[in-house]
Amino acid sequence: MDRERDELLHTFMAEAHEILDEIERALLQLETGPDVHDVLQRVFRATHTLKGSAGSVGLGGLSDLGHAAEDIIEALCRGDLPLTTPVVSLLLETVDAARRLVAEIERGQVERSASHEEVIARLQEARRRGPEALQGAWATGARRATEDDAEGATTLKSIRVAVEKLDRMADLIGELTLGRNRLARTLRAVRGEAGAALRDQMEEQDRLCRELEEAVRAARMVPVGPWFRxxxxxxxxxxxxxxxxxxxxxxxxxxxxxxxxxxxxxxxxxxxxxxxxxxxxxxxxxxxxxxxxxxxxxxxxxxxxxxxxxxxxxxxxxxxxxxxxxxxxxxxxxxxxxxxxxxxxxxxxxxxxxxxxxxxxxxxxxxxxxxxxxxxxxxxxxxxxxxxxxxxxxxxxxxxxxLTLATIEGLSVGIGDERYVVPLRAVLACCDLPRGSLAHGGAQGLMLRSGRALPCVRLRALFGLGGAPPPEERVVIVAHGGSEAGLVVDALDGEGRTVVKPLGQLFRRVPGISGSTILGDGSVAMILDVDALLGGVLRDVGQADALDERRAAPSAAGGAPA
Missing domain, CATH: 3.30.565.10 (Histidine kinase-like ATPase, C-terminal domain)
Known part of the structure; x- marks a missing residue:
């Protein structure tokens, strides 16, 4: 329960700062702008939200402060209390007191200070006696606001960043990754001591790029608990x-x-x-x-x-x-x-x-x-x-x-001159395709794996790429619908981190393709959506007892995982 409450407090803190900023801006408009009634309504709604949220996470002091401020704002809305500079100053001082409480909570001093009680007492007194109870409030509020500004300058530990900025950072990291892959491919062709020295430096750049990528990804991560709740x-x-x-x-x-x-x-x-x-x-x-x-x-x-x-x-x-x-x-x-x-x-x-x-x-x-x-x-x-x-x-x-949509770990596979990427989280193993498992040029078939019939799909035939398959084909065994299936390809090119690029409108509804990426040599590869690709294709594959035991037998000695 303590961990859950900490998560709720963390979410509340971020919202509380935004609400208090909104209240302060609105209060400042009361003295300088028109539509006073509308502004008061904004202040009341924001104060009510803060009070309710504070009460829901057990912050009684902050909730009491909000309740006392609500009484003053209601009186202003009804006209029972005149809107004067001392009244606005007292409400601004209330905002300062709320910020002090939030800062104490962030430091782990859960509402130990009693300074907000003085503000609550002054709010209640102003509600009973009217403007004459507010003499000196302006100067007091200004002095405390200045002190709070000085304290806040040294206690700021976190900021809120727009998701759009994080998206842009992820895009730039993706471009950096692509550039790094192309550069690494070029450096592999450089011979001699110069090439070795450049490759050593490139390894250091690789490390820094990976750390930067992880840091940006970590900044985008949020716990699911507050979202679920x-x-x-x-x-x-x-x-x-x-x-x-x-x-x-x-x-x-x-x-x-x-x-x-x-x-x-x-x-x-x-x-x-x-x-x-x-x-x-x-x-x-x-x-x-x-x-x-x-x-x-x-x-x-x-x-x-x-x-x-x-x-x-x-x-x-x-x-x-x-x-x-x-x-x-x-x-x-x-x-x-x-x-x-x-x-x-x-x-x-x-x-x-x-x-x-x-x-x-x-x-x-x-x-x-x-x-x-x-x-x-x-x-x-x-x-x-x-x-x-x-x-x-x-x-x-x-x-x-x-975990993220910006990059994936992928297995690059080849079919003729085309390249595709299979998300690595769906890949279970790789092996050689047993001879006779699929008819020459056929799209579907069965192979024996660990004594069980495994449905297979030849991507060359499925995508209509044409040409004859090579003498030796490979199978990428993937998880599909709680079971397994095989994707038959010409070659396995290796695994690595892949930057996901969205598809254009023309290709967005193509079944089995979820995105694209740029490989290290600059060529474009499609990223496969394994479940969408296999969903309707494997329904026509025959039952396991239709598999010819004699033709399937060679797979018993077939390839081991690559």
Whole structure:
């Protein structure tokens, strides 16, 4: 709990500085600008927000200070108290007192000072006696404001930076990385002592570039805990709107992720929480009858996994009904034999456009919208999503997201004269393609790996590149939909950090391609979206028992991971 409160305090501190700055600017406008009533309303709203936020994180002194200031502002709005320079000075002194409290909290001295109590007393006195109680407030406020400025100049430890500036820094780091790769390629061709000396210097530059890149990436990282906890109110309100009770539990909120990933996934997470309440959490009476707590629990769990962040959104509700989903799949004609599908494949059909098992539609659910939007949102940021569920016990959605969208670790592969990059977090191993696994020029087939049939796709045929494949082909084994699949390529060029470049409008909807990058030799390579690429291709691959054991046998001695 202490760690969670520290995270909430950190978020509150950043907001408190902005709110106090806004209040101060508005108070200064009261004496010099028109629209006094509108300005007073702005001051009141900001003060009310600060008071409420301070109270929610247990800062009683700051909350009391805001409450006393609210009384004065209300009196000004009603005309019960005249707007004079001493009144404005007292309110500005209130801002100074609030800043002192915030500074004490930041230093770990949680509201030990009692100096704000004097300001509260003067605010209350002014509310009772009027302007005559404010004699000398102007000079006192000016003196204390000057002292606060001097103190603040030595205690500033952090600043807020616009995300756009961090994005620009990431772009420049990406360009620097590309330039470094090109220079390193050129230096490899320089012979003699001069070449060796230049390469030694280049190694030092590589180190500095990597440190700079890590520093910029670290500046963009934010803990997911405060972001997740913003949904506590959303879960509560949505549940009440559906006549249900639900609470949100956040686990491992200290895991950090790029701010860009947070923003791009925000709407998708809202969809998932809405679906957990509308389709998962039962009514309190039904939960009691099933021996459950009448208040359902939705859990957000975060962890670092395979070079990215793994999110698990779980509920302890009714779970998903295989029978209802299979019946809907048959009705829509999405699969000829849905009952024969394993759970993860059947449940993945929920993400198809227009799929819904809700008997009725409402403003929250049942219109066949949402889950396909979620999948597109996740895939647009190089993520994956899959479902696990047990009827009567609840549902979990497992979302794998990258830590950052600016760069990825990638495996460069070659197909003829073309180059592609496979995100390294999806790569499990590399091996030689066993002879006879795929027909000559065929797009799909099966190979034997560790005694199991592995579906494979030849990218040359899939992309229509033409030409004959080389005598020896390679297979990149990737994770796909909770299982494995193979991408057959001509050659493996090696792995490294890749700078992601967005696609233009013309290529944005090309399936299986998520971005582009510039390689060290200056050539352009497409970045593959593994799940989107394999999603519809492997459905036609035959069952494992159709594999000819004699043709598959050579793979037993096939290539080891590269």
């Amino acid at each position: 913003h949904y506590e109110r959303t879960v509560r309100d949505l549940a009440h709107a559906q006549g249900r009770l639900a609470r949100l539990v956040v686990l491992h909120g200290d895991v950090e992720v790029d701010t860009a990933v947070v923003e791009r996934f925000r709407d998708a997470l809202t969809h998932l929480l809405r679906n957990a309440i509308c389709h998962g959490i039962e009514a309190p009476e039904a939960r009691r009858a099933a021996g459950k707590d009448p208040c359902g629990t939705i859990t957000l769990h975060a962890a670092h996994e395979r070079g990215g962040i793994a999110l698990r959104i779980s509920d302890d509700g009714a779970g998903m009904s295989r029978e209802r989903i299979a019946a809907r799949v048959r009705a829509l004609g999405r699969h000829p034999a849905p009952d024969a599908l394993p759970d993860h494949e059947l449940f993945s059909l929920v993400f198809e456009p227009g799929f819904s098992t809700a008997a009725e539609s409402s403003h929250l659910a049942g219109r066949g919208m949402g889950m396909d939007v979620v999948r597109r949102s996740v895939e647009s940021i190089q993520g994956t999503i899959r479902i696990e569920s047990r009827e009567g016990h609840g549902t979990s959605l497992l979302v794998q997201l990258p």
